[in-house]
Amino acid sequence: MMVRHFHFTMKQPLLWALSLALPFAMGCRGNPSESPPLHWQRQMFTQDKGKAQRENTFFNDGRSMRPLVEGTVTVDAPLELGPYETGKDEGGNFVAKWPSEVSVSAEFVARGQDRYNIYCAPCHDRTGSGNGVVAQRANKLGRWQPTSYFDERIMTMPVGQLFDTITNGARTMPGYAYQVPIRDRWAIVSYVRALQKSQRATLADVPESQRTGLK
Ligand code: HEC
Incomplete structure (x- = not known):
């Protein structure tokens, strides 16, 4: 019975074409293409949505990523605010x-370096002069320039x-509390x-034993 049925359908050119075309058409789904994919059914993943770092005409400020609502605090936000918290x-x-909660040790500064290189260096660069990769890009677009840490105002801040x-x-720089x-x-x-200290270092800051070759 099955054999006879198979024999019968394959004689029909239209069915032949269909049985070849259908898997082919389905196989196209997922191939890379510049144009938007055609979906039989618009599933949730094809809905209109804002993407991170993209422009969005829906909001007045044109940003897709929304700033936090004013007054938002983290779950572990301190209840009492003193000099350490503020x-x-x-x-x-x-x-x-x-x-008083802070004691500056070599280990503490090293932790600071580690965090600085992640959170600040992209804009302020690893030396602190303010020419990180993001700053270079912003400069090209004529946007903003991070302040150099060696400006007198920041040195004495x-x-x-x-x-x-x-x-x-501060002004065009976002906060990193979150x-x-x-x-x-x-x-x-x-x-x-x-x-900052390293920029103002003199020979007197170098241990006696390591001064040779620096003069
Ligand atoms: C997205 C880029 C960016 C990142 C990341 C960034 N900054 Fe800034 N920073 C700026 C810009 C731009 C300014 C200048 C702001 C202005 O004057 O409008 C600035 C200014 C400053 C100033 C001077 C503020 C003043 O009163 O003039 C300090 C200090 C500073 N940043 C420290 C940091 C530290 C520390 C980090 C890491 C936690 C950091 N920044 C991360 C862009 C950035």
């Missing part, structure tokens, strides 16, 4: 001294204000201070 003293002034800059951003926990923010501040 970089400010009771009078609301930026602290010039390290908060209180540690509390550096902390606050990382936390809340990505970088408080302790790491202080570690980054300690590393920025180290970068």
Whole structure:
């Protein structure tokens, strides 16, 4: 019975063509193409949606990625706010001294370097002069320029204000409170201070035993 049926259908040219064309057409699904794929049924993955880092005409500011709603806090946000959490003293002034919770050690600065190279170097570059890859691109587009850490204003900026800059951003620079926990923010501040110090280093800062060859 099966054999007879098979024999019968394959004699029909139209059925022949169909049985070849159908798997072929289905096989095309998933091949790379510049034009949008045709779907029998528009499933959820073909719906209109905003993609990360893309432009979006739906919103007034043209951004697809939405800024956090004002007042949003992280689940582990501190309940009591002191100099360690804000970089400010009771009078609301930026602290010039390290908060008591912070003790700057070589290990702490190294942690700061590690975090700095991830979160800051893309814009401020690894030396802190402000010419990271993202900054170079922004410059090409005529957008913004990260401040050099060696500007007198930043060199003399209180540690509390550096902390606050990382936390809340400054003008065109976004804040990093949501990505970088408080302790790491202080570690980054300690590393920025180290970068600044390295720029102003003189021969007197080098141990006696290693001065030969530097003069
Ligand atoms: C997306 C790029 C970008 C990243 C990442 C970035 N910055 Fe900035 N930063 C800027 C820009 C741009 C400015 C200049 C802001 C302005 O003056 O409009 C700036 C300014 C600053 C200033 C000077 C603020 C002032 O009051 O003038 C400090 C300090 C600073 N950044 C530190 C950091 C640290 C530390 C990190 C890492 C946690 C970081 N930045 C990450 C772009 C960036």
